[in-house]
Amino acid sequence: MVELKHTYSHKIDWYTALAKSINATLINDKIAIFPENIGQGVSFSCTVMDGMSVVLIDGVFTADVLAKRIESDDDLYILHFDLSEKINMLNIDENRMDGCVPECKSGFSVVHSSIGSNLILLKGQRVFTLRILIEREKLINYLIEKDKKLKNIEKKILFYNHLNSNNKLLINSLKGRSVFDADFELYIKGISFKVLANFIDTYTQPTKSDIRKVELNGLNTAAEFLITNVKDTFPGLSYLAKIAIMSKTKFKASFKKVYDEGAYSFFVRCKMTEANKLIKTGNFTSLIEISNEVNYNRKRFITAYFKYFNRHPLDDFKCADDL
Numbered sequence: 001m002v003e004l005k006h007t008y009s010h011k012i013d014w015y016t017a018l019a020k021s022i023n024a025t026l027i028n029d030k031i032a033i034f035p036e037n038i039g040q041g042v043s044f045s046c047t048v049m050d051g052m053s054v055v056l057i058d059g060v061f062t063a064d065v066l067a068k069r070i071e072s073d074d075d076l077y078i079l080h081f082d083l084s085e086k087i088n089m090l091n092i093d094e095n096r097m098d099g100c101v102p103e104c105k106s107g108f109s110v111v112h113s114s115i116g117s118n119l120i121l122l123k124g125q126r127v128f129t130l131r132i133l134i135e136r137e138k139l140i141n142y143l144i145e146k147d148k149k150l151k152n153i154e155k156k157i158l159f160y161n162h163l164n165s166n167n168k169l170l171i172n173s174l175k176g177r178s179v180f181d182a183d184f185e186l187y188i189k190g191i192s193f194k195v196l197a198n199f200i201d202t203y204t205q206p207t208k209s210d211i212r213k214v215e216l217n218g219l220n221t222a223a224e225f226l227i228t229n230v231k232d233t234f235p236g237l238s239y240l241a242k243i244a245i246m247s248k249t250k251f252k253a254s255f256k257k258v259y260d261e262g263a264y265s266f267f268v269r270c271k272m273t274e275a276n277k278l279i280k281t282g283n284f285t286s287l288i289e290i291s292n293e294v295n296y297n298r299k300r301f302i303t304a305y306f307k308y309f310n311r312h313p314l315d316d317f318k319c320a321d322d323l
Contacts (some may be wrong), residue, residue, distance in 0.1 A: 076113040165223035177276030218244030
């Protein structure tokens with residue numbers, strides 16, 4: 001197992017030091033290309049705004065990698081999102097757990113930088129993780145601003161959880177992008193803002209406390225079904241309600257309450273995200289091919305794509321030709 005030691009800070013020193021320690025090729029202090037003895041892939045890091053930065057890892061390793069994050073004096077919260085083929089094992093310093101489980105396979109967790117952690121990245125699979133680093137005071141202010149009655153926000157470790165389907169969809173859109181794209185930095189900053197906003201809404205929204213855990217699980221199952229079957233036609237509310245084990249009326253209202261949009265709108269967004277990934281592969285030459293591939297009305301495809309990406313899909317075809 002290859003062991004990598006690092007810490008997190010808003011200063012770039014930690015990133016350049018880590019790249020140097022593994023003999024990675026570093027470009028503009030943002031893109032690190034993995035050396036062949038570790039695997040194939042890249043990492044990307046940049047400042048999103050004052051007090052907030054982002055780190056992306058995307059690659060396939062030739063051996064299991066232990067990413068050992070050393071605790072630091074930086075007063076940061078780390079929002080960890082894992083969209084790898086198999087969720088990687090995250091181990092937190094159990095001596096400072098505040099009652100939380102020390103080891104888990106979770107798509108999402110929030111940890112404080114004063115607590116060290118080990119992340120085992122499995123070999124032979126695509127590892128895809130995103131971490132948002134944000135100053136503790138800034139995150140707390142955002143949360144309290146949303147909910148004045150918020151309690152226990154000062155816990156060093158907030159929680160572990162399954163990755164919210166909305167954030168999964170947002171982060172998944174990065175998989176269709178290359179860190180070498182001219183607009184990648186701008187794009188990942190936009191995604192980071194949206195992911196943070198979604199986290200804050202989910203953490204503070206009082207209406208979601210009205211939905212029982214078993215119902216939330218059902219809604220998440222239905223959302224996962226839509227993401228997995230994105231190339232099919234919309235299955236209908238009755239079918240989704242059956243998956244969620246609730247009435248059609250309750251499912252319709254609850255889904256919108258949790259995901260801030262209807263199930264059909266959510267499904268179209270999944271399709272447009274998939275279309276964006278397909279365009280970036282360079283395996284298609286026309287919009288008709290793409291719309292057929294995602295099983296979406298050809299006449300409405302351009303309008304829907306523009307709605308979610310604020311640009312014509314042909315613009316992304318041009319970017320793909322430059323790769």
